[in-house]
Amino acid sequence: MKALDELTFDNRFARLGDAFSTHVLPDPLDEPRLVVASNAAMALLDLDPVVAETPVFAELFSGHKLWAEAEPRAMVYSGHQFGGYSPQLGDGRGLLLGEVYNQAGEHWDLHLKGAGLTPYSRMGDGRAVLRSSIREFLASEALHALGIPSSRALCVIGSNTPVWREKQERGAMVLRLARSHIRFGHFEYFYYTKKPEQQKELAEHVLSLHYPECMEQPEPYLAMFSEIVERNAEMIAKWQAYGFCHGVMNTDNMSILGITFDFGPFAFLDDFDAHFICNHSDHEGRYSFSNQVPIGQWNLSALAQALTPFISVDALKEALGLYLPLYQAHYLDLMRRRLGLTIAEEDDQKLVEQLLKLMQNSGVDYTLFFRRLGDESTALAVARLRDDFVDLAGFDAWAEQYKARVARDGDYSEAQRRERMHAVNPLYILRNYLAQNAIAAAESGDYSEVRRLHEVLSKPFEEQAGMEQYAQRPPDWGKHLEISCSS
Numbered sequence: 001m002k003a004l005d006e007l008t009f010d011n012r013f014a015r016l017g018d019a020f021s022t023h024v025l026p027d028p029l030d031e032p033r034l035v036v037a038s039n040a041a042m043a044l045l046d047l048d049p050v051v052a053e054t055p056v057f058a059e060l061f062s063g064h065k066l067w068a069e070a071e072p073r074a075m076v077y078s079g080h081q082f083g084g085y086s087p088q089l090g091d092g093r094g095l096l097l098g099e100v101y102n103q104a105g106e107h108w109d110l111h112l113k114g115a116g117l118t119p120y121s122r123m124g125d126g127r128a129v130l131r132s133s134i135r136e137f138l139a140s141e142a143l144h145a146l147g148i149p150s151s152r153a154l155c156v157i158g159s160n161t162p163v164w165r166e167k168q169e170r171g172a173m174v175l176r177l178a179r180s181h182i183r184f185g186h187f188e189y190f191y192y193t194k195k196p197e198q199q200k201e202l203a204e205h206v207l208s209l210h211y212p213e214c215m216e217q218p219e220p221y222l223a224m225f226s227e228i229v230e231r232n233a234e235m236i237a238k239w240q241a242y243g244f245c246h247g248v249m250n251t252d253n254m255s256i257l258g259i260t261f262d263f264g265p266f267a268f269l270d271d272f273d274a275h276f277i278c279n280h281s282d283h284e285g286r287y288s289f290s291n292q293v294p295i296g297q298w299n300l301s302a303l304a305q306a307l308t309p310f311i312s313v314d315a316l317k318e319a320l321g322l323y324l325p326l327y328q329a330h331y332l333d334l335m336r337r338r339l340g341l342t343i344a345e346e347d348d349q350k351l352v353e354q355l356l357k358l359m360q361n362s363g364v365d366y367t368l369f370f371r372r373l374g375d376e377s378t379a380l381a382v383a384r385l386r387d388d389f390v391d392l393a394g395f396d397a398w399a400e401q402y403k404a405r406v407a408r409d410g411d412y413s414e415a416q417r418r419e420r421m422h423a424v425n426p427l428y429i430l431r432n433y434l435a436q437n438a439i440a441a442a443e444s445g446d447y448s449e450v451r452r453l454h455e456v457l458s459k460p461f462e463e464q465a466g467m468e469q470y471a472q473r474p475p476d477w478g479k480h481l482e483i484s485c486s487s
Contacts, residue, residue: 001048004056009069010107011098013182016205019198020186021073026063026095027116027126029159029171034058035134035442036450037155038141040458041177044152046102052155061175062157063115070098070110074118078192079185079252080302082286087192089185089252090120093128096181107209109181110154114173127163130156131439133172134450136263138438140176142430142457143260148238149231151261152177156450158442170443178261180210184303185252191306203310206256221310226319229300231258233323236296237330240289241338242426243269243366247279247483249287249295251302265483268429270474272359272366278483297323338370339402340378340421341409351405354398362389365473367429374421377414378406426460427471433478434470 014021037052051057059065066072074091081089095118097110113136114128133156143150154175161171182202190199207214207224214223235258239246246253247265255261267278274290282288287295300323304316328349335352336344359366369388373381382399389395406417434453441449456470464470 002046003048004051004054004060005067007045007047007067007069007100009067009071009098010101011069011071012107012209013075013096013099013109013180013205014071014073016201019195020202021075021091021096022119024072024074024095024115024118026066026072026097026112026173028063029114029157029161029173031160032058032062032064032157033159035130035156035158035172035447036137036454038137038153038454038458040144041141041152041154044102044106044108044177045100045154057155058157061112061155062159062173063112067098072097072112072115074120075181075186076120076189077183077185077252078189079183079250080188080299081250081252082282082284085188085192086252088120088189091118092121092124093118093126094176107179108177109179111176111178111181112173113176114171125163127161127171128173129163129165129169130158130172130443131169132264133174134439134442135266135435136174136176138430138435138450138454138457139263139266140261141454142460143244145458145460146238146242146426146429148242148244149235149257149259151181151255151259158447176261178255178257178259180206180255180257181261182206182256183252184254184256184299184306185250186256187303187306188251191309196309199306199309203307210257219311219315221307222315222319225304225307225311225316226322228256228258228303229319229323230326232296232300233326234258234330235260236292237327237334239292240331241334242429243272243289245269245276245278245287245289246292247282247287249292249299251299254299254303267432267483269366270431270479271363272356272369274356274360280483293324293327296327334424337424338421340374340406340417342420343409345405345408348405351398351401354394354401358389358391358394358398361391364388367426368471368473370425371422371427374418374425376418378403378417423461427463428456428460428467430457431474431478432481432483433474436478436481 039049042049072095076090078087078089094113095115097112099107101107117126137153137156140151140153157173159171163169163171211224214220217223245267253262265279276289277285438449438453456467
């Protein structure tokens with residue numbers, strides 16, 4: 001394991017030059033202290049977990065100190081925000097400190113969010129607050145534990161720095177890890193500003209570093225775009241299967257690697273509601289839960305437009321045409337497994353759709369339903385879950401179809417079925433009220449609940465002794481929390 005001063009930097013994005021980013025030093029926080037750290041994320045950098053408790057750790061990730069080899073840069077990009085094009089966005093409160101490679105040869109961006117003003121801050125203050133930093137940390141690590149592609153979070157550093165949002169809060173920084181922080185909006189920026197040389201340089205950078213296998217194809221750029229389409233189809237399929245709502249699917253929040261990042265007003269479904277809107281600023285419901293699938297395609301279309309200098313329109317359309325079939329295949333495969341099914345049948349899609357329709361009208365807890373479905377034999381499970389539904393006749397009809405479907409699926413024991421279902425159906429998810437409880441304690445100076453919740457969510461499929469309170473349905477107040485972009 002390494003100490004903090006033993007990290008090896010290789011700042012590949014910084015070497016692209018000033019057309020792609022601006023050199024900015026982080027603005028230090030007052031009286032920095034560790035709120036929470038992820039041992040699993042630290043392992044990606046070969047860091048010994050004990051270094052998180054040292055003073056230099058808080059100093060490095062709060063802007064007070066900087067490695068000599070680090071080259072902090074604020075990245076420039078643009079993007080479509082709620083459907084409208086914004087010509088220049090960029091890292092308004094984040095800095096790419098540099099790229100580090102580990103003993104396995106993997107490169108990781110160190111991206112510090114809440115680091116102060118940059119040339120791209122616009123009307124903002126460049127800061128992040130404690131609550132938003134805690135939410136992003138917990139979400140990043142929780143999604144990874146669920147198997148959903150995501151950026152990672154190394155730590156949250158709190159402070160006494162005052163920050164004004166709806167009220168005065170305290171500033172914080174979260175250190176984010178990803179193989180790249182390049183977004184759809186990076187390509188849009190150079191396309192719409194008519195800078196083909198820089199756009200080609202960016203494309204070559206992404207292709208050679210992140211999609212090297214595509215360089216062996218007859219049309220490398222097209223192969224890369226096709227891979228981006230599939231990765232996003234798979235990511236959004238997992239969002240939908242696990243009830244995750246991103247909340248702000250602007251093209252500047254979409255990763256070129258098909259990972260979840262830029263967490264703001266996200267939420268997991270409590271009661272199943274296909275029309276759920278987690279961002280209270282989303283007045284038209286553009287980024288509602290059910291709209292995430294078509295918006296994913298819309299965003300890929302925006303990226304495709306930016307790639308027209310390199311790829312023919314017909315080829316781009318053909319690649320885009322793969323999105324929905326790929327999404328459906330990934331989604332149905334995961335939903336089959338969530339239902340305990342191992343063999344595909346033609347009517348499985350209808351079985352899933354009928355269940356979700358019944359859930360929609362009954363206020364059924366989405367996560368706990370699937371977990372309880374695997375707790376015992378099929379007949380006993382559906383009998384116990386029946387009372388959660390309003391349309392009893394409809395549920396009874398679905399239950400008979402489901403029991404027959406399970407019977408046809410294969411000859412395996414109830415213990416095998418339970419083990420298989422519990423391996424894909426979490427008991428613990430990051431419910432908004434759990435995050436809010438942890439945030440309230442942290443804002444009072446008690447970080448134990450944030451750390452405990454992080455530990456529970458790091459093993460979402462395993463029943464953990466003494467943690468029953470994290471697997472309960474939320475109280476009524478917990479279902480109606482309003483989450484804004486500043487969250």
